[in-house]
Amino acid sequence: MWDHKDEILDGFWITIKLSLVGGFFALIWGLILSLIRQLPGKVLAPFRWITIGYIDVLRGIPLLLVILLISNGLATLASEGVIPKEIGIPQWLGESDPFWYGVIALTLTYGAYMAEVYRAGIEAVPRGQMEAARSLGMSHGQAMRYVIVPQAVRKVVPPLLNDFIALTKDTALISAIGLAETVQVGSDLYSQFFSLSGYTAGAICFLVLTLPLARLVDWQIKKQDEKFQRGIP
Amino acid sequence: MSDSILSVTNLKKSYGKLEVLKDIDMEIKKGEVVCVIGPSGSGKSTLLRCLNMLEQPDGGTITLKGNQVFGDGKSQDLDVLRRDVGMVFQSFNLFPNMTAEGNVSIAQRKVRNRKGDFCKERSVELLTQVGLAEKVDEYPDRLSGGQQQRVAIARALAMDPEVMLFDEVTSALDPELVKGVLDVMRGLADDGMTMVCVTHEMAFAKEVSDRVIFMDGGLIVEQGKPEDVLGNPQEERTQRFLGLVLDH
Numbered sequence: 001m002w003d004h005k006d007e008i009l010d011g012f013w014i015t016i017k018l019s020l021v022g023g024f025f026a027l028i029w030g031l032i033l034s035l036i037r038q039l040p041g042k043v044l045a046p047f048r049w050i051t052i053g054y055i056d057v058l059r060g061i062p063l064l065l066v067i068l069l070i071s072n073g074l075a076t077l078a079s080e081g082v083i084p085k086e087i088g089i090p091q092w093l094g095e096s097d098p099f100w101y102g103v104i105a106l107t108l109t110y111g112a113y114m115a116e117v118y119r120a121g122i123e124a125v126p127r128g129q130m131e132a133a134r135s136l137g138m139s140h141g142q143a144m145r146y147v148i149v150p151q152a153v154r155k156v157v158p159p160l161l162n163d164f165i166a167l168t169k170d171t172a173l174i175s176a177i178g179l180a181e182t183v184q185v186g187s188d189l190y191s192q193f194f195s196l197s198g199y200t201a202g203a204i205c206f207l208v209l210t211l212p213l214a215r216l217v218d219w220q221i222k223k224q225d226e227k228f229q230r231g232i233p
Numbered sequence: 234m235s236d237s238i239l240s241v242t243n244l245k246k247s248y249g250k251l252e253v254l255k256d257i258d259m260e261i262k263k264g265e266v267v268c269v270i271g272p273s274g275s276g277k278s279t280l281l282r283c284l285n286m287l288e289q290p291d292g293g294t295i296t297l298k299g300n301q302v303f304g305d306g307k308s309q310d311l312d313v314l315r316r317d318v319g320m321v322f323q324s325f326n327l328f329p330n331m332t333a334e335g336n337v338s339i340a341q342r343k344v345r346n347r348k349g350d351f352c353k354e355r356s357v358e359l360l361t362q363v364g365l366a367e368k369v370d371e372y373p374d375r376l377s378g379g380q381q382q383r384v385a386i387a388r389a390l391a392m393d394p395e396v397m398l399f400d401e402v403t404s405a406l407d408p409e410l411v412k413g414v415l416d417v418m419r420g421l422a423d424d425g426m427t428m429v430c431v432t433h434e435m436a437f438a439k440e441v442s443d444r445v446i447f448m449d450g451g452l453i454v455e456q457g458k459p460e461d462v463l464g465n466p467q468e469e470r471t472q473r474f475l476g477l478v479l480d481h
Contacts, residue, residue, distance in 0.1 A: 131287055132326035136340035137316030150330045
């Protein structure tokens with residue numbers, strides 16, 4: 001198996017890149033969704049409904065299905081000339097099109113999950129904070145930006161990290177569209193040599209990523225608890 | 234009534250079937266200190282919250298400095314209204330992610346568009362005025378309730394409001410911390426600030442206010458000079474309430 005360590009490490013590197021890029025966009029997309037969901041007033045209600053609908057639907061569909069829909073959907077639209085080839089078959093920054101289909105699918109699905117996490121954080125900020133900010137003449141947007149979101153984000157770091165761990169593992173599903181990430185490399189080695197060691201090496205790779213993250217989550221929670229319980233011996 | 238700064242006519246507010254404000258008319262003159270008293274559930278806090286539109290009234294009008302900010306069920310330019318009306322809450326509501334100075338500076342910077350150095354200078358000046366010169370760089374969780382409430386007063390003052398609203402600002406404080414906050418409010422009244430205070434501090438109302446309003450059941454039952462309303466109430470409901478409050 002040692003002879004194939006380069007292939008395995010290449011696959012692992014793709015897994016890491018997928019996790020980071022997909023996680024980055026999902027974090028941003030989730031925050032945007034949660035902010036739209038919190039918009040005030042009757043006029044903006046349709047935006048709230050659309051967002052709620054989006055979040056419900058994306059959380060209700062298997063990620064694998066989203067990956068297949070995105071990759072085949074975009075490729076089909078590009079081949080029929082509905083959208084430019086650069087968008088339908090994206091090969092930006094030297095990465096393959098399955099990589100970008102994966103990033104898009106991860107962003108769409110995990111953005112919905114993370115939007116719910118942000119929402120819990122925003123709703124956990126006491127109502128009086130928004131009232132105090134508005135009473136000073138801040139707009140809803142300013143109050144969100146300077147007062148509510150900074151407090152909410154701190155509260156939701158551990159659950160966001162948990163979602164990130166889940167996202168990292170779910171990058172494995174992108175092997176279904178032929179991306180040579182960790183699991184796909186393991187499968188290739190299995191079909192060549194009928195040896196499970198490719199899979200085993202893959203599992204170890206994932207653990208190298210996820211175990212430290214799990215410890216980081218615990219450490220973050222402990223840190224927050226300590227702050228909360230300061231003064232109690 | 235040229236010196237009227239805030240006036241309210243026929244103000245109504247319901248939560249579902251519960252009529253919290255039935256028909257309120259009120260006129261606040263520049264420099265006047267008005268204390269609103271009454272039993273819990275009488276609508277006094279709701280009235281105060283309507284004055285800067287934290288609650289949307291169901292009917293009536295609110296006029297600030299001659300500009301109608303609420304009328305015909307519609308409101309205008311709330312951020313402008315709120316800029317000129319400072320509010321201090323029972324539960325302080327300081328921003329825990331900012332220092333005392335940050336709390337006082339943030340709205341100056343973002344709403345009044347003042348420069349950073351100027352804001353900081355003004356914030357330190359205001360914190361000194363409320364007796365917290367030492368606490369400028371402390372975060373709220375390192376301050377006592379009384380200190381937090383004084384930061385909250387400084388934060389509202391930083392916007393140079395025309396009117397200050399105080400919503401039971403000492404009710405959440407330990408008894409020994411109340412005086413420091415009331416002293417700051419006394420100082421403001423002496424400096425000529427227009428103030429509307431919902432309060433249970435009868436001694437404060439008697440000493441500082443120009444006018445006391447007694448509310449019950451969503452209506453203004455009685456109002457007048459503090460010595461009259463508190464010392465010689467005419468209405469039976471006022472007498473009963475004061476009997477209960479002063480008698481312990």
